[in-house]
Amino acid sequence: LEGVEAELWSTPSCGHTAGGIAARSTPSTPGRQDTCVMPVTLEAIDITLIALYFVGMAAVGIIFWARGGGDGGGQDEAESFFLAGRSMRWPAVGLSLFVSNVGSEHLLGLAGSASATGVACAYFEWSAALHLLLLGWLFAPVYLRCGIATLPEYLGRRYGPRLRRWLSLISLVLYLLTKLSVSIYSAATVLTSVVGWPRWIAAAGLVGLTACYTAVGGLAAVIVTDVAQSVVMLVGAVTMTAVGFGRVGGMSGLRSEPPPSLTSEEWSRFFHIYKPPDDPSFPTLGMLLGQHVAGVWYWCLDQAIVQRVLSTRTVHHAKASCLLAGFLKITPMFLMAYPGIIARKLFDAELYPANGIATPNQAFPLLLQHTLPPGLLGLNLAAAVAACMSSLDSVFTAAASLFCLDLYRGWLRPAASPHEVVRVGQAFCALLAVLTLLWLPIIDVLSDQIFLYKEAVMAYLAPPIVSVYLLGVLWRRANATGAAASFAVGYTLGFGRMAGEVWCKLHPPRPGSAADALFVRLHFLYAGLLLCLACLATHAAVSWAAQGADGGEGRAVDETLLAKCSCGGEGGRRAAPAPKDPAPTEWLPASLPDETHHAGGKAGDEPRGVELGGVGGGGGGRAAAAAAPQAAQGAGDCETEGDLRIRGRHGSRSSRVNDGLAVALVAVIVGLVAGFM
Numbered sequence: 001l002e003g004v005e006a007e008l009w010s011t012p013s014c015g016h017t018a019g020g021i022a023a024r025s026t027p028s029t030p031g032r033q034d035t036c037v038m039p040v041t042l043e044a045i046d047i048t049l050i051a052l053y054f055v056g057m058a059a060v061g062i063i064f065w066a067r068g069g070g071d072g073g074g075q076d077e078a079e080s081f082f083l084a085g086r087s088m089r090w091p092a093v094g095l096s097l098f099v100s101n102v103g104s105e106h107l108l109g110l111a112g113s114a115s116a117t118g119v120a121c122a123y124f125e126w127s128a129a130l131h132l133l134l135l136g137w138l139f140a141p142v143y144l145r146c147g148i149a150t151l152p153e154y155l156g157r158r159y160g161p162r163l164r165r166w167l168s169l170i171s172l173v174l175y176l177l178t179k180l181s182v183s184i185y186s187a188a189t190v191l192t193s194v195v196g197w198p199r200w201i202a203a204a205g206l207v208g209l210t211a212c213y214t215a216v217g218g219l220a221a222v223i224v225t226d227v228a229q230s231v232v233m234l235v236g237a238v239t240m241t242a243v244g245f246g247r248v249g250g251m252s253g254l255r256s257e258p259p260p261s262l263t264s265e266e267w268s269r270f271f272h273i274y275k276p277p278d279d280p281s282f283p284t285l286g287m288l289l290g291q292h293v294a295g296v297w298y299w300c301l302d303q304a305i306v307q308r309v310l311s312t313r314t315v316h317h318a319k320a321s322c323l324l325a326g327f328l329k330i331t332p333m334f335l336m337a338y339p340g341i342i343a344r345k346l347f348d349a350e351l352y353p354a355n356g357i358a359t360p361n362q363a364f365p366l367l368l369q370h371t372l373p374p375g376l377l378g379l380n381l382a383a384a385v386a387a388c389m390s391s392l393d394s395v396f397t398a399a400a401s402l403f404c405l406d407l408y409r410g411w412l413r414p415a416a417s418p419h420e421v422v423r424v425g426q427a428f429c430a431l432l433a434v435l436t437l438l439w440l441p442i443i444d445v446l447s448d449q450i451f452l453y454k455e456a457v458m459a460y461l462a463p464p465i466v467s468v469y470l471l472g473v474l475w476r477r478a479n480a481t482g483a484a485a486s487f488a489v490g491y492t493l494g495f496g497r498m499a500g501e502v503w504c505k506l507h508p509p510r511p512g513s514a515a516d517a518l519f520v521r522l523h524f525l526y527a528g529l530l531l532c533l534a535c536l537a538t539h540a541a542v543s544w545a546a547q548g549a550d551g552g553e554g555r556a557v558d559e560t561l562l563a564k565c566s567c568g569g570e571g572g573r574r575a576a577p578a579p580k581d582p583a584p585t586e587w588l589p590a591s592l593p594d595e596t597h598h599a600g601g602k603a604g605d606e607p608r609g610v611e612l613g614g615v616g617g618g619g620g621g622r623a624a625a626a627a628a629p630q631a632a633q634g635a636g637d638c639e640t641e642g643d644l645r646i647r648g649r650h651g652s653r654s655s656r657v658n659d660g661l662a663v664a665l666v667a668v669i670v671g672l673v674a675g676f677m
Contacts (some may be wrong), residue, residue, distance in 0.1 A: 040194060040195065040369050040377070042195060042374075042377070042378065043374035043375070043377075043378075045374055045375045045378060046374055046375065046377050046378025046381065047378065048378070049375070049378035049379055049381075049382050050378050050381055050382050050385070053232065053382040053385065053386065054209065054385075056228065057209065057389065088308070088311040088312050088313065088317070089312070089313065089317055090312065090316075090317040090318075090320035090321040090324065091321075091324065092224070092226075092227050093308050093309065093311065093312055093317065093318075093321035094320065094321035094322070094323070094324025094325045094328070095226060095227050095230040095324070095325075095328075096226035096227065096230075096308050096390075096394075097132070097305060097308055097309075097321060097322070097324075097325035098230060098324070098325045098328040098329065099226045099229050099230040099233060099386075099387070099390035099391075100226065100304065100305060100308065100390060100391060100394035101128070101298075101305070101325075101329075101391075102233065102332060102336075102387060102390075102391075103179075103182075103183045103186070103387045103388055103390060103391025103392075104183050104186035104187040104190065104384050104385075104387040104388035104391065105182040105183055105185075105186040105391070105450055105451065105454060106332055106336055106387065106451075107186065107190070107237070107336055107364055107383070107384055107387050108186035108187075108189060108190060108361060108364045108365075108384075108450055109182075109186060109361075109450040109451030109452075109454065110125075110332060110336040110337045110340060110451055111336060111337070111339050111340030111343060111363040111364040111367070112340060112360035112361045112362075112363050112364065112450060112451065113281070113282075113337075113340065113360065113451045113452065114270075114336075114337040114338070114339075114340030114341050114344075114363075115340040115341065115343050115344040115351055115360045115363040116281065116344075116358070116360040117270070117275070117279075117281045117282055118269060118270030118271060118272070118341060119270065119271060119272070119273060119333060119337050119338075119341070119676060120272075120273050120274075120275050120279075120281070120282035120284070120287075121282060121337055121451060122273065122332070122333035122337050122676070123273055123282070123284075123287045123291070123673065124287070124291060124295075124451075124455065125329050125330075125332045125333055125337075126329065126330065126333070126669050126672055126673060127287075127291060127292065127295055127669075128295060128298075128299060128326070128329045129326035129327070129329045129330065129665055129669050130326075130666065130669060131292070131295045131296055131298070131299035131300060132299055132322040132323075132325050132326040132329070133322060133323075133326060133662050133665065133666070134296065134299070134300055135299050135300045135305075135306070135309065135322055136309075136318055136319040136321075136322030136323070136658075136662075137319065137662065138300075138473070139300045139301075139306070139469075139473070140306075140309050140315055140318040140319065140322070141315050142154075142473060143306065143309065143310060144309075144310070144312075144314075144315050144318065148310070149310065149401065149405055150168070150303055150307075150401050150402055150405050150406050151167070151171075151301060151302070151303050151306055152164040152165075152167040152168045152171070152303075152402065152406045153405070153406065154469075154472075155167050155468065155469075155472070155483070156406075156410075158472045159468070159472065159479070159480035159483045160480045161410070161411075162480070162484070163468065163480060163483050163484065163487070164406055164410065165406065165407060165410070165411055166484075166487055167465065167468075168402045168403070168406040168407050169407070170461070170464075170465070170487075170491070171302070171303060171398075171399075171402055171465075172399055172402060172403065172432075173461075174457075174458070174461055174462075175304065175395050175398070175399050175432075176432070176435055176436060176439060177439065177457050177461075178454050178457050178458060179304065179391060179394075179395045179454075180392065180395050180432065180436040181436050181439045181440055182450060182453065182454045183387075183388045183391040183392050183395075184203045184206060184207060184388065184392070184436055184437070184440060185203075185440050185450060186388065186450055187202070187203075187206050187384060187385060187387075187388035188202040188203040188206070188440075189361060189365065190364060190365055190368070190381070190384045191381070191384075191385075193362060193365035193369075194365050194368050194369055194377075194381065195381070200437075203437055203440065204437060206385065206388055206389065206392070207392065207433040207436060207437065208433065209389070210388075210389045210392040210393050210396065211392075211396055211429045211430055211432075211433045226390050226393070226394075228386075229386035229387070229389065229390040230390070232379075232382055232383050232386040233383045233386045233387050233390070234331075234335070235379065235383070236379050236380040236382065236383025236384070236386075237331075237335035237336060237339075237380075237383060238335060239372075239376050239379060239380065240339055240367060240368070240371070240372060240376070240380050241334065241335050241338060241339055241342075243371050243372060243376065244338075244339050244342040244343075244346075244367060244371055245338075245342065247342070247346060247371055248342055248345050248346065254341065254342060254345055255267075255268075255271060259344055259345055259348035259352075260348055260349065261348050261349075261352045261354070262348075270341055270344075271341075271676070272676060272677065273673065273676045273677050274677050280523070281452065283523055283525065283526075284677075286523050286525030286526050286529075287525060289525070289526075289529050290459065290524075290525035290526055290527075290528045290529035290532075291455075291459075291525055291528075293459060293462055293463055293466055293528045293529060293531075293532045294455060294458035294459045294462045294528060296462075296466050296470075297458065297462035297465050297466050298458060298462070300469075301462075301465050301466065301469050302398075303398040303399075303401060303402055304394045304395050304397075304398035304399075305394070307394075307397065307398050307401060308321070308394075309321065309322070316654035316655065316658060319654075319658040319662075320654075320658060323658060323661050323662060323665060326665050327665060327668075330668065330669075330672065333672075339363075339364065339367055340360075340363045340364070342367065343363035343364070343366055343367050344363065346366075346367075346370070346371070347363070347366045347370070350362070350366060351363060351366070361450055364384075368380055368381065368384075396429045396432065396433075399428065399429070399432055400425035400426070400428050400429055401425070403424075403425070403428045404421045404422075404424050404425040404428065405421070408421065408424050409421055452524075455524065455525075456498075456501075456524040457498065458528075459524045459525060459527060459528030459531075460494040460495070460497050460498045460524065460527065460528065460531065461491070461494050461495075461498075462528070462532075463490050463494065463528060463531040463532035463534075463535045464486050464487045464489075464490030464491055464494070464535045466532055466535070467483075467486045467490065467532065467535035467536045467538075467539045468483040468486055468487070468539065470536075471483075471536065471539050471540065471543070475540075475543075477543055477544060477547065478539060478540070478543045479543045479546060479547070481542055481543065481546035482538070482539040482540065482541070482542040482543030482544075482546065483539060483543075485538050485539065485542040486535045486536075486538045486539035486542075489534060489535060489538045490531060490534065490535040490538075493531055493534065494531055497518075497519065497527055497531070500515065500518065500519040501519045501520075503519070504516070504519040504520050508520075
């Protein structure tokens with residue numbers, strides 16, 4: 001891969017090279033000048049806007065570090081760092097959910113995919129709104145009632161500590177291969193192409209700054225910066241889309257004449273979602289069947305996303321934040337995919353040269369360079385950086401939580417103090433930044449469209465996680481033996497498929513051979529669906545054959561979790577009965593997060609927050625777990641603190657509003673898909 005690395009991380013120059021932009025000046029629209037991708041000289045106003053953005057992000061980290069500098073340690077320090085004190089409201093969480101997903105890979109990747117295939121990639125964005133509703137209405141009530149701090153903690157209670165450690169390790173690998181590396185690759189590509197910064201310096205600077213303010217500020221700093229970054233990103237995307245439509249004469253001008261490399265029929269299909277089942281990029285059948293596997297993992301079962309929901313005050317705030325993010329997910333189609341089609345119209349010869357290699361990932365940088373005046377260029381560069389950093393900080397906080405709470409204190413050093421855990425999390429952010437930079441040269445091998453690379457990796461590695469969570473929540477007979485078998489089968493097949501695809505890209509197999517059929521012609525969406533079905537079948541079959549193998553522990557926890565899930569989560573319901581035997585892990589909370597700070601009452605009954613792993617002594621978690629059934633029994637028919645958090649204030653009215661908006665969101669998504677089909 002030495003040649004790939006040298007090409008990827010060298011500063012691009014004018015002239016045709018493998019993977020570069022051809023030095024072509026033949027205009028595809030009248031009056032257009034040569035559009036070779038050469039760095040532009042930033043004006044003073046552009047530099048000022050970018051500098052103000054970086055100063056603002058650094059200031060947030062310093063402010064939150066200063067505010068937390070006086071903490072004397074203890075449980076509140078860990079909970080504040082990893083879960084923002086479980087006090088966030090729905091507007092901030094909803095915006096954070098949106099920008100945590102819409103990173104620089106969307107600005108670069110959606111534009112690149114749209115320049116190659118049209119608006120078909122928008123289905124990924126619109127289906128995310130449905131997955132967010134699944135998070136808010138099915139999974140979030142379970143997570144909040146359990147008072148968990150990380151998603152592997154749920155598996156620890158449901159199946160035992162072994163599955164918890166496995167999922168934490170696998171999630172860290174997924175973060176490295178997809179979210180971190182893709183975001184850095186995209187932002188570094190933009191900065192290198194537009195302003196000429198060396199890729200390594202651009203990538204290292206973005207990773208370093210994000211890791212710093214994440215490490216010193218924790219989740220609260222991340223969510224606050226996400227709110228500001230969402231505004232910068234949306235304003236930048238709107239301005240570039242408006243300028244782009246102005247250059248091509250509006251929607252009618254965009255659709256009127258096809259680019260030189262496309263026929264009129266091909267160009268008309270760019271504005272429709274439907275693609276035939278054998279389409280190499282976005283087959284509609286594959287998106288309808290296979291895309292939801294990776295989507296459910298990404299939105300409902302991934303710590304980087306769900307951690308924001310875990311920080312909300314009540315389940316009503318969680319649902320409202322999912323609704324806000326769901327409605328915002330409608331916009332990338334118009335603000336990020338359509339600019340890619342505009343780039344294809346304006347810069348067809350540069351993106352798809354007649355005698356060269358297509359470079360769709362350059363669509364967004366070309367738009368920045370050749371359509372935006374000074375001021376707007378700086379704003380959109382700041383938006384690209386904001387998109388990158390909003391994704392990075394989400395993954396850094398999630399990865400630090402998984403490593404510290406599930407692996408370090410849950411396995412390697414159970415007696416670690418909260419202060420020590422926070423420091424380890426900060427050091428782990430730095431280590432993860434270095435590993436991310438080392439993986440970047442591999443991305444170009446897998447796909448020339450960064451958006452497809454990310455979706456493909458998730459399709460290969462998400463099915464086992466989807467299997468163990470879905471069956472764990474919905475099927476009482478699912479046990480740890482079946483979950484372990486599902487993990488073993490799923491990741492053997494998933495990593496095998498990914499390795500085979502890389503090998504076949506480097507050494508193309510003979511057409512018609514088995515390797516060609518399995519690793520080249522079988523689309524990743526179909527492969528992901530088959531992998532998920534194999535994991536579900538393995539999990540169900542082994543669980544059915546191994547009844548009683550868990551020794552009763554998993555079933556005791558299972559009964560409690562299923563009872564909490566079936567309560568409906570709305571006001572007036574009784575608390576689920578406590579299990580006779582505590583969970584097979586010492587990570588049970590002493591009390592579920594309460595609502596006393598804004599719901600009134602019960603202010604001094606129990607310590608607020610979650611005992612993450614027995615803070616303040618090696619046996620604290622076990623003692624709390626043993627005391628929980630007694631507390632629940634003494635409360636009689638009264639609601640637990642977890643029920644108060646689920647119900648919140650004005651529960652029935654909030655529930656009706658959320659349910660009505662959820663129905664409206666589903667109707668909007670169905671209407672959009674049908675209209676663009």
